[in-house]
Amino acid sequence: MDLMGLCSICGRPGALHTCSLCGRLVCDNCFDSVYNVCNICKTGKQ
Ligand SMILES: [Zn+2]
Numbered sequence: 001m002d003l004m005g006l007c008s009i010c011g012r013p014g015a016l017h018t019c020s021l022c023g024r025l026v027c028d029n030c031f032d033s034v035y036n037v038c039n040i041c042k043t044g045k046q
């Protein structure tokens, strides 16, 4: 397992994006490329 590439939200490998608000490294499924934030920041739930 590549620990550096794990999504901070779902835990799957292949995280490619960094949230501009919280700095989480997240995968494509957990990232909103329109707002440049992760799904947690997008929904406002911490
Ligand atoms: Zn994910």
Ligand SMILES: [Zn+2]
Pocket: 019, 020, 021, 022, 023, 024, 037, 038, 039, 040, 041, 042
């Ligand atoms: Zn975030």
